[in-house]
Amino acid sequence: MITAAQLVLDGVALGAAYALVALGFVLVLNAVGAVNFAQGDLVMAGGYGAAVLAGFLPLPGIVLLPVVMLLMAILGLAVAALAYFPLLRRPPSAVFISTIAIGLLLQNGALHLFGPGLRSAPPLWSGGQVTLGALALSRQSVAIIAVAAVLVLGQRLVFRHTRLGRQLRATAADREMAAALGIRVYGMIALTFAIGAALAGAAGTLLANQFFLTPTEGGNLILKAYIAVVIGGWGSIEGAVLGALLIALFETVVAAALSYTAASALLYGATLAILFLRPQGLLGEAAGRRA
């Protein structure tokens, strides 16, 4: 019973980090109608950013987090400038390919800067455990869940209840209409890339303490985000978060019962089965088929 609760908590913590990855992915997807395949590599870059920063500034992760997010937002703008804006008049698959190229650059850039070894970022708070009755909870897991919840809810708040959020949503829903209403759509798209990258940076910081990082980690993460968005309904923000939690729980439980390999294989198998049985995704599509 206690181990089961422990397992679920670990799963939710992993899911919270995945949710941030998927959230950044789906925001950009909605804004530009194209897959940002570099999202996983941006998470990896954020993790390395946190690890490097911690080398200069021996501060707890929670202090470094905003700095990493800010730096990543700038990187996000660079990604938009390199991989999206030059391809405005081209089909969405061109952006898919250009972001694959960006991912390749980030991944191999990290490989040459940091080598293939494992890295870890500082914990958000100090390490150790909190005890809650008979449960011993890792502080880091609790912190990850808390930070991810704040960011997910914050994103929701901004998008639902602020003028800027309404402009961002209008741009994602119908770019031409938004432009006609006087919204600076390209500015909004650039901002979306920045937010997506900042969320990737947060996810990287959170993941890089618990699970370590390698330069090639991004490939796995983008696949998880992609699957989360398919499960949650293509283009649905809430669905992406939910999908990420489901994937992480599935992985954690199956990995504990069988092995990590079995968990991955079953996850990919299940995804293929879902696509075969429901070509429109598990919960239908929120976004039009633009990508």
Place this chain on the structure above:
Amino acid sequence: MTAAFLDTGHRPRRGAAAAWVIAAALLALYAIAFASRYELRVLTFAGTQVLLVLGYQFVFGHAGALSLAQGAFYGIGAYVTAILGASYGWSFPLTFPLAIAAPTALAALVAAPVLRLSSHYFALATLGLAQVVLLAAVNGGELTGGALGISGVPSIAVLGWTLPRGLPLATLVWVVVALGAWLSHRLTRGLSGGAYGVLRGDAMAADAIGLDRPRLRFAAFLLSAGYAGAAGALSAHTIGVVSSEALEFPVMVTCLAMTVIGGSTRIAGAFLGALLLVHLPEWLRFLQGYALLAYGAALLAAIILAPEGIAGLLARTASRPRPPARPAPLPLPSRRVAGWGDSVLEARGLTKRFGGILALAAVDVTLAPGELLGIIGPNGSGKTTLANLLTGFAVADAGTIRLAGRPLEDADAAAIARAGLVRSFQTPALPPDLCALEAVAVARASRLACVGIGAALAGRDAGERRAQIEAEALGLLSQLGAQGVAPRRCAELSPAEARLVEIARALALEPRLLILDEPAAGLGDGERRDLAALLTALAHDGLALMVIEHDMEFLLPIADRVLALDQGRVIAHGAPAEIRRHPAVIAAYFGRAEGDAP
């Protein structure tokens, strides 16, 4: 006439042929006289990558589907070769065909569910497939050698005679490459290549001319897997070791980079992309170890600056805009269809809802051979919905459709077009990158069953046959007074020009019933008169026509009957003269602005 056309038009230009011969000679000279043993190995490996890219061009370049499984198919070819060759001691004549067959079989197995996915799901599904294959290889125990893989892949041996590595192996690999290039050329040079252009350019355009999209995509997917298997097998023989690296993502992205950088639909692009990227780290020493970084930068630069790749750039600079191919126009063979009875179309109770809105409410339409039915109604009255339901571009919620007695409700748009119910679109749907003549010619070829792998292998889509088909296509364009636009890219046509090309394309399919959605919009007075005369003549020949039009001055004189729609309902139906005076029609068109009842 045909010979004259061939000389100006599509035969490979002498310059291009000479370039191929010179390039091949230089490559052979380099391999024989200059290359070191190591450089020969690099060149041999480059050959395997050319093959990989030639295959990827089918699915990614021609079919326009972003498959991320090409690396997996390549790895499977390599593993089959290693397992059968190293572990079981089978020889090349057995392992090579099996290395091609295994990935092809896997592609065939997953094709049915995977190929119907839209692009972003297709990319994910193929990526997931590649991950499953990778996991299987890493965890395959003794069979796959786990993470370490399998070493000691034997040299290529046939009937006890072993092909030495070095120049003989390089020669064999490049002979296979040449065969692969020849096959690819054969399959894509003619109108079948044009059919793939329609397929990736505009799905609606492909449906409208009755192209069997699933089948074309299936063929491309299987070909890409087969080529990848051959490439993997040969690379296993070249390197001698196969590990899970052959299945990892870098193989896939390198293949993608080579294809995009070289050019995704031109055969020269496969050669340029693969040779360049394999040799880049050899030429530029400082790139050693940074190859993937350089590939990423080159891929980004290519997708932004040269979307058609290096081969596209070369083709553009080498051939200044050529004089258009001018086959002498040919009329279509006589189109009178016998045995049609007196009903071409009988549609009953057609109903369509969008959300809560009733777009069409129990509409009946019938048409006899030689009859021209006009459809009128204000914007949003359901005219285009009616055309969509009849032609399979939307599915009716209720109602029956019979074309010459044959039920059509369950047929898809392409099958309906093949059955003889053909349409044009209100917003023209033409493949942007094809020239107008090609767009019509591919439709004609589709009608004559001259596109597809079988037709290309049999040579039914090239040479004399193609010249004949293009001559007929030009004949159709001339009939509409649009022969002048024949050499222009469809993307550059004005809406009025595109509309005429669409009508020519529809006629190329020899329809039994032709539905035109606002054919006269944007035309000048002269063109309008010519179009009216043509439609009357077509009806006189026995073609049934349904013409949706706002312009009463155009429509009423040529229509036999007119059906007026408003808010999804038939409000009037009868001879043009009655319709002109019909109070409900007058109210629907003019009355509502004042807001009073008729």
